[in-house]
Amino acid sequence: MATMSRRALGSAFAGFTTRGNPAMTPTTTLPSSCASSARLLRWSRSGGVGVGVGVGVRRFASARNARISMSLRAGIVGLPNVGKSTLFNAIVENGKAQAANFPFCTINPNVGVVAIPDARLHVLSKLSKSQETIPTSIELVDIAGLVKGASKGEGLGNQFLSNIREVDSILQVVRCFEDDDIVHVNGKVDPKSDIDVINLELIFSDLEQIEKRLDKLKKSKTKDQQVKVKEQAERTGLEKIQTVLMDGKPARSVDLADHEKEAIQHLCLLTMKPVIYVANVTESDLAEPHNNPHVQEVSKLATELESGMVTISAQVEAELAELPLEERVEYLKSLGVTESGLGNLVKATYDLLGLRTYFTTGDKETKAWTILAGMTAPQAAGVIHSDFQKGFIRAETVSYDDFVTAGTLGAAREKGLLRLEGKDYIVQEGDVMLFRFNLALKLQPPLAAAAGEMDSRGFDSEGREFSSATEMWAHEIGAATNAPVSAVEAEPAPAPAAAAGSNGDAGGEEAGGGHGHGKREEWAWRLRLRGFWEDTDVKGSDAFLRPLLAERFGAGKRHLVALDCGSGIGRVTKNFLLKHFNEVDLVEPVSHFLEAARENLTECMEVGEDTHKAANFYCLPLQDFTPDEGRYDVIWIQWCIGQLPDDDFISFFNRAKIGLKPNGFFVLKENIARNGFVLDKEDNSVTRSDAYFKELFKKCGLYIHSFKDQNDLPKELFAVKMYALVTDKPKIRNNGKRRRPKNSPHVIWTEVRNVSAPDNSFQA
Ligand SMILES: Nc1ncnc2c1ncn2[C@@H]1O[C@H](COP(=O)(O)OP(=O)(O)OP(=O)(O)O)[C@@H](O)[C@H]1O
Numbered sequence: 115m116a117t118m119s120r121r122a123l124g125s126a127f128a129g130f131t132t133r134g135n136p137a138m139t140p141t142t143t144l145p146s147s148c149a150s151s152a153r154l155l156r157w158s159r160s161g162g163v164g165v166g167v168g169v170g171v172r173r174f175a176s177a178r179n180a181r182i183s184m185s186l187r188a189g190i191v192g193l194p195n196v197g198k199s200t201l202f203n204a205i206v207e208n209g210k211a212q213a214a215n216f217p218f219c220t221i222n223p224n225v226g227v228v229a230i231p232d233a234r235l236h237v238l239s240k241l242s243k244s245q246e247t248i249p250t251s252i253e254l255v256d257i258a259g260l261v262k263g264a265s266k267g268e269g270l271g272n273q274f275l276s277n278i279r280e281v282d283s284i285l286q287v288v289r290c291f292e293d294d295d296i297v298h299v300n301g302k303v304d305p306k307s308d309i310d311v312i313n314l315e316l317i318f319s320d321l322e323q324i325e326k327r328l329d330k331l332k333k334s335k336t337k338d339q340q341v342k343v344k345e346q347a348e349r350t351g352l353e354k355i356q357t358v359l360m361d362g363k364p365a366r367s368v369d370l371a372d373h374e375k376e377a378i379q380h381l382c383l384l385t386m387k388p389v390i391y392v393a394n395v396t397e398s399d400l401a402e403p404h405n406n407p408h409v410q411e412v413s414k415l416a417t418e419l420e421s422g423m424v425t426i427s428a429q430v431e432a433e434l435a436e437l438p439l440e441e442r443v444e445y446l447k448s449l450g451v452t453e454s455g456l457g458n459l460v461k462a463t464y465d466l467l468g469l470r471t472y473f474t475t476g477d478k479e480t481k482a483w484t485i486l487a488g489m490t491a492p493q494a495a496g497v498i499h500s501d502f503q504k505g506f507i508r509a510e511t512v513s514y515d516d517f518v519t520a521g522t523l524g525a526a527r528e529k530g531l532l533r534l535e536g537k538d539y540i541v542q543e544g545d546v547m548l549f550r551f552n553l554a555l556k557l558q559p560p561l562a563a564a565a566g567e568m569d570s571r572g573f574d575s576e577g578r579e580f581s582s583a584t585e586m587w588a589h590e591i592g593a594a595t596n597a598p599v600s601a602v603e604a605e606p607a608p609a610p611a612a613a614a615g616s617n618g619d620a621g622g623e624e625a626g627g628g629h630g631h632g633k634r635e636e637w638a639w640r641l642r643l644r645g646f647w648e649d650t651d652v653k654g655s656d657a658f659l660r661p662l663l664a665e666r667f668g669a670g671k672r673h674l675v676a677l678d679c680g681s682g683i684g685r686v687t688k689n690f691l692l693k694h695f696n697e698v699d700l701v702e703p704v705s706h707f708l709e710a711a712r713e714n715l716t717e718c719m720e721v722g723e724d725t726h727k728a729a730n731f732y733c734l735p736l737q738d739f740t741p742d743e744g745r746y747d748v749i750w751i752q753w754c755i756g757q758l759p760d761d762d763f764i765s766f767f768n769r770a771k772i773g774l775k776p777n778g779f780f781v782l783k784e785n786i787a788r789n790g791f792v793l794d795k796e797d798n799s800v801t802r803s804d805a806y807f808k809e810l811f812k813k814c815g816l817y818i819h820s821f822k823d824q825n826d827l828p829k830e831l832f833a834v835k836m837y838a839l840v841t842d843k844p845k846i847r848n849n850g851k852r853r854r855p856k857n858s859p860h861v862i863w864t865e866v867r868n869v870s871a872p873d874n875s876f877q878a
């Protein structure tokens with residue numbers, strides 16, 4: 115069983131910011147993992163703020179991918195043909211979801227990013243004469259219609275339920291318009307019955323999941339005291355939820371203790387998610403929606419189910435989106451209303467998740483940042499970058515209204531409106547903040563010492579050079595730092611946050627292994643398309659691993675088990691690991707990659723005991739993954755560790771050690787920067803130098819058993835190294851060479867070196 119780990123707040127969100135105006139990006143079909151919820155959970159966990167966010171993960175910090183400040187997902191669900199795609203297209207400008215009058219029109223979920231409208235942002239930006247104005251946002255996912263029996267596979271069944279599992283909140287569209295021409299799957303408009311159908315399916319699905327999980331927990335034989343305590347909390351939490359679900363009520367209505375909440379989070383229960391009911395009415399009802407009895411019914415149910423409700427006409431919103439701006443007002447007027455309902459819906463979703471906004475503003479940019487209600491100033495700083503949280507000194511803070519009165523931060527200071535807030539300050543809605551931090555605090559002896567020996571300079575993907583990562587981050591947000599220059603320069607590493615594993619870009623994964631490194635990764639992608647790269651990669655890995663397996667485990671019949679970290683779509687497992695190991699587990703935060711891996715590996719799953727098979731699939735970021743004790747001979751980590759900041763890197767390896775069998779080892783295969791680091795701002799990953807890695811290994815208590823360069827790479831790419839890492843100090847002979855065990859077979863390995871050079875057309 116994979117367990118969730120605790121981690122510090124903050125880093126998970128930093129680095130999710132994107133440049134440019136994120137508003138209304140075109141739609142993609144890119145379902146995410148449970149990751150964004152995981153990110154949110156981390157917030158509430160470490161922040162200790164009691165918001166009612168019923169979610170179960172990351173990612174996500176994806177905010178590893180908060181491609182904007184932070185990417186929370188709201189899923190549009192409902193029966194087939196009730197107007198979900200129509201609503202989605204209306205909200206997401208350029209939305210291309212197919213909307214038509216037949217059930218199951220949508221099959222694959224459509225995803226769009228929607229900026230949170232906030233008039234204050236533009237006022238601040240104007241006052242500060244900012245070059246850029248960056249709103250915060252949420253992601254909307256248009257999910258296929260659910261029908262009765264979905265939890266048993268009816269309709270498009272379980273596939274939809276897993277799409278719902280991946281969102282943080284649910285917008286349930288309920289048909290409240292009468293129209294004989296539009297098919298209703300149950301033959302008549304009946305909001306209560308529609309809501310019941312959906313709720314019951316979600317409840318059935320949760321019940322089934324809980325039953326399976328409780329069964330597994332019953333069989334657990336763990337001796338680890340800590341794991342036992344966690345499992346007990348999970349058991350009691352799940353039993354409480356089970357009782358309530360049997361009563362037809364959602365899991366979110368259960369009063370759980372914090373430790374129980376934490377223990378069940380990884381299940382991403384569907385009925386834990388907060389819900390807003392969207393009453394979809396006809397245009398003639400817009401002016402007086404409460405005269406419509408269906409709307410009254412939805413309103414009553416929403417109150418009973420402790421959920422939100424918004425009335426909207428998806429059809430009208432879709433038509434509005436097609437009109438030129440000046441005609442929209444006229445059209446609304448003709449319907450007896452003054453404004454579109456979309457702003458309300460997006461705002462309600464934001465509020466439902468218990469989110470708050472604070473601002474940073476300067477001549478470079480004015481930006482809205484998303485935090486959870488109740489977060490302290492250091493935690494809010496951590497949303498920008500984890501270093502800001504760790505080295506937090508104080509925050510110069512002024513309320514939005516005071517800033518507008520004063521006009522600038524300087525004027526606010528002169529007027530005594532600027533407050534110096536400390537570590538315990540709870541950030542208020544609309545605060546405008548400037549953080550003071552000291553990064554010298556972060557340096558710990560080994561890395562600090564190493565910083566003197568190695569080149570700590572780095573570059574970002576926009577070609578800027580920085581004397582240190584700190585300087586780069588300060589430049590990024592125009593933040594002030596009180597750190598003495600020397601201390602700042604000694605800072606060894608940037609810490610972009612990302613859910614470790616493949617990045618969230620489906621195209622990137624299929625093409626580039628999912629751990630893209632900007633332009634260079636594009637090279638790899640193109641080369642890989644030709645089969646060149648894949649082949650070279652596998653050969654290089656084989657050449658490294660074979661002798662190691664022989665040396666560490668002998669030629670005996672040991673049942674070998676490996677873990678593929680950041681497995682993406684299962685390429686490394688399929689082409690390489692399964693050749694060497696009897697069982698391979700995969701861990702990957704992006705659920706649709708993991709689903710693709712499952713598909714790619716179908717024929718390697720249902721096989722007999724001692725053949726080579728893909729055994730377990732864990733949908734988690736490495737930050738949240740702890741392996742089962744003593745399960746693995748080799749933990750293989752390829753092209754994903756760049757997504758982990760230093761502290762997550764160290765904590766991951768420290769946790770993962772318990773997963774190794776005696777003599778087991780890690781292999782890290784990764785791009786190597788020539789010096790210092792290279793930060794890819796697009797996908798928030800960092801490429802570290804060999805010296806940098808070596809210092810991190812020391813901090814993890816790991817020893818390099820052996821290492822090898824990946825040969826035959828085009829010069830345009832980063833160098834790639836493989837490290838075999840062990841937990842015990844390798845025995846050194848008198849002559850300084852490592853002892854080869856007497857009975858170790860001599861493996862003769864011939865490497866194919868003369869692979870033809872890549873086509874010149876790939877050159878920049
Ligand atoms: N408020 C409304 N008034 C009248 N017609 C509407 C309204 N909302 C949606 N419709 C119509 O209902 C039909 C179904 O809409 P849509 O395709 O958006 O449904 P859906 O819920 O996405 O369906 P599916 O589950 O099949 O993907 C379309 O013909 C759309 O124009």
Ligand SMILES: [Mg+2]
Pocket residue numbers: 198199200212213219220257258259
């Ligand atoms: Mg649809």
